[in-house]
Amino acid sequence: MNAVQRDLLQAPAFAFDGWSSAHLGTIERALSRWVVQDAPAGLGEAMRYAVLDGGKRLRPLLVMAASEAVGGTAVAALRAACAVELIHAYSLVHDDLPCMDNDVLRRGKATAHVKFGEARALLAGDALQALAFELLTPANEEVSDATQARLCRLLARAAGQQGMAGGQAIDLASIGRNLGEDQLRQMHRLKTGALLQGSVLMGAACGQLSAQAEEALSAYGAAIGLAFQVVDDVLDVTADSGTLGKTPGKDAAHGKPTYVSLLGLERSQQYAQELLLQARSALAASGLADTQALLALADMVVNRAH
Amino acid sequence: MNAVQRDLLQAPAFAFDGWSSAHLGTIERALSRWVVQDAPAGLGEAMRYAVLDGGKRLRPLLVMAASEAVGGTAVAALRAACAVELIHAYSLVHDDLPCMDNDVLRRGKATAHVKFGEARALLAGDALQALAFELLTPANEEVSDATQARLCRLLARAAGQQGMAGGQAIDLASIGRNLGEDQLRQMHRLKTGALLQGSVLMGAACGQLSAQAEEALSAYGAAIGLAFQVVDDVLDVTADSGTLGKTPGKDAAHGKPTYVSLLGLERSQQYAQELLLQARSALAASGLADTQALLALADMVVNRAH
Numbered sequence: 001m002n003a004v005q006r007d008l009l010q011a012p013a014f015a016f017d018g019w020s021s022a023h024l025g026t027i028e029r030a031l032s033r034w035v036v037q038d039a040p041a042g043l044g045e046a047m048r049y050a051v052l053d054g055g056k057r058l059r060p061l062l063v064m065a066a067s068e069a070v071g072g073t074a075v076a077a078l079r080a081a082c083a084v085e086l087i088h089a090y091s092l093v094h095d096d097l098p099c100m101d102n103d104v105l106r107r108g109k110a111t112a113h114v115k116f117g118e119a120r121a122l123l124a125g126d127a128l129q130a131l132a133f134e135l136l137t138p139a140n141e142e143v144s145d146a147t148q149a150r151l152c153r154l155l156a157r158a159a160g161q162q163g164m165a166g167g168q169a170i171d172l173a174s175i176g177r178n179l180g181e182d183q184l185r186q187m188h189r190l191k192t193g194a195l196l197q198g199s200v201l202m203g204a205a206c207g208q209l210s211a212q213a214e215e216a217l218s219a220y221g222a223a224i225g226l227a228f229q230v231v232d233d234v235l236d237v238t239a240d241s242g243t244l245g246k247t248p249g250k251d252a253a254h255g256k257p258t259y260v261s262l263l264g265l266e267r268s269q270q271y272a273q274e275l276l277l278q279a280r281s282a283l284a285a286s287g288l289a290d291t292q293a294l295l296a297l298a299d300m301v302v303n304r305a306h
Numbered sequence: 307m308n309a310v311q312r313d314l315l316q317a318p319a320f321a322f323d324g325w326s327s328a329h330l331g332t333i334e335r336a337l338s339r340w341v342v343q344d345a346p347a348g349l350g351e352a353m354r355y356a357v358l359d360g361g362k363r364l365r366p367l368l369v370m371a372a373s374e375a376v377g378g379t380a381v382a383a384l385r386a387a388c389a390v391e392l393i394h395a396y397s398l399v400h401d402d403l404p405c406m407d408n409d410v411l412r413r414g415k416a417t418a419h420v421k422f423g424e425a426r427a428l429l430a431g432d433a434l435q436a437l438a439f440e441l442l443t444p445a446n447e448e449v450s451d452a453t454q455a456r457l458c459r460l461l462a463r464a465a466g467q468q469g470m471a472g473g474q475a476i477d478l479a480s481i482g483r484n485l486g487e488d489q490l491r492q493m494h495r496l497k498t499g500a501l502l503q504g505s506v507l508m509g510a511a512c513g514q515l516s517a518q519a520e521e522a523l524s525a526y527g528a529a530i531g532l533a534f535q536v537v538d539d540v541l542d543v544t545a546d547s548g549t550l551g552k553t554p555g556k557d558a559a560h561g562k563p564t565y566v567s568l569l570g571l572e573r574s575q576q577y578a579q580e581l582l583l584q585a586r587s588a589l590a591a592s593g594l595a596d597t598q599a600l601l602a603l604a605d606m607v608v609n610r611a612h
Contacts, residue, residue, distance in 0.1 A: 099424035118405035130466030160436030
């Protein structure tokens with residue numbers, strides 16, 4: 001046995017719980033510091049309500065994990081992580097509005113418009129989107145101009161018409177219609193997948209990486225982005241609202257097409273596992289050494305209970 | 307008479323009409339090219355409806371004029387000009403929604419939610435905000451990383467909680483309340499002024515300028531930002547809907563405080579002229595040579611009929 005083999009055998013298994021709780025603490029503190037209470041006329045209160053004390057922080061963790069995999073700058077990664085979460089939070093606030101899903105329960109709490117009224121919820125969402133780009137562009141020199149520009153570019157594309165907002169428009173137009181699997185996949189690739197994949201790419205943009213690694217991380221992000229939605233659809237029929245923290249069964253009730261309605265429950269569960277394998281293969285092909293956190297996050301996405 | 311004096315006497319008066327119609331043509335073509343029809347599920351159609359064929363394009367013209375005053379890069383200025391207009395357009399779409407001002411007429415047309423439904427109008431606004439930041443961050447190298455980062459920074463701050471969105475929150479909270487002049491000014495400084503001032507600063511960020519010039523342009527932007535709102539309040543009581551292109555008298559009808567309700571009509575008109583003088587003085591103190599377009603735009607803001 002040579003020294004390298006001995007080191008490999010002695011290397012401790014990656015401790016995801018420790019990794020994730022340390023990073024979650026950092027993320028929560030940063031969000032609480034950056035989403036300030038004192039925005040005018042109660043706007044800050046509504047923004048904080050929409051962002052803090054809830055959520056799995058999957059997107060920020062993906063940013064951190066991808067950044068670490070490429071040896072990225074921690075201060076840039078933390079800003080990117082929080083910016084992505086603000087976009088996610090704003091999308092939930094707007095998605096819950098009466099003119100959209102008209103939902104009253106989110107992360108186990110009253111939705112923002114129930115708590116603050118529709119107008120202030122709308123504005124809080126708008127302000128959260130702007131704040132995301134504010135976080136990415138600090139005026140001091142702690143993040144290089146090149147990284148700031150790259151992060152804004154990736155986030156704007158992931159959030160916009162060819163990303164999350166576009167996917168929501170397809171979702172809206174699909175109510176009560178029969179979509180084929182290709183159309184359903186395209187909808188989710190934009191609606192949920194773009195921001196999850198964007199999180200991975202933004203983390204990667206905090207460091208340097210080869211074209212091979214970038215392609216692999218992009219494929220990883222696409223696979224877990226789709227898997228996330230497949231699992232969401234599965235949980236929407238198998239979980240109760242206490243576990244889920246939101247109203248279950250609402251997609252079916254709204255006549256929205258889901259993977260379960262298209263493929264059935266069992267085939268959907270299989271599909272999620274296939275996507276997990278795709279994500280793992282992509283990481284194996286990345287040439288990156290430090291991908292344990294990304295691996296663990298892919299597992300979490302597919303095997304979560306809520 | 308020396309050569310310089312002779313040149314000055316022979317210099318033609320600045321032809322604002324020609325300047326502005328040339329730039330308006332460029333801006334309209336760029337907006338039409340960048341706000342694409344083929345965003346998913348009718349989203350592009352709603353976005354184009356909200357942006358094209360209407361509006362004075364004051365903010366884009368301010369960007370162009372400020373950029374020219376500092377010898378800025380034309381390609382960066384055009385992107386900045388369109389980005390600011392997208393933020394303005396999205397704010398109008400959201401502002402017109404039933405949960406906000408519930409307005410049915412805008413720029414002489416049905417408002418976006420009347421035409422496309424509330425949900426698609428909401429999403430179109432969200433996507434326009436993202437697209438603004440997309441325009442500022444082209445992946446090719448036509449705009450430097452430093453300029454991209456600076457433009458995103460300025461736009462995010464002008465649009466967000468300490469800018470436009472914050473001002474709208476104050477506006478919302480002020481309905482039916484008596485505001486003092488200081489509070490009214492603070493509301494408008496954020497709600498309308500931040501994006502107008504931001505337009506000037508973004509134009510300036512497309513070139514190089516001294517600290518003195520930056521301060522002067524900032525003061526110019528603040529003065530016309532406030533003047534714009536004072537004139538808006540005046541026109542809200544003096545103009546008819548045909549001239550205005552939107553429903554007049556609605557602020558008073560909604561119980562919103564205005565400069566006219568606070569200062570009276572005549573004093574409000576005087577105040578607008580005082581702000582015009584402030585804007586002119588700031589330009590005179592800027593040390594910049596080429597400020598005719600900025601001067602003409604200040605005149606336009608104060609002396610417009612709609």
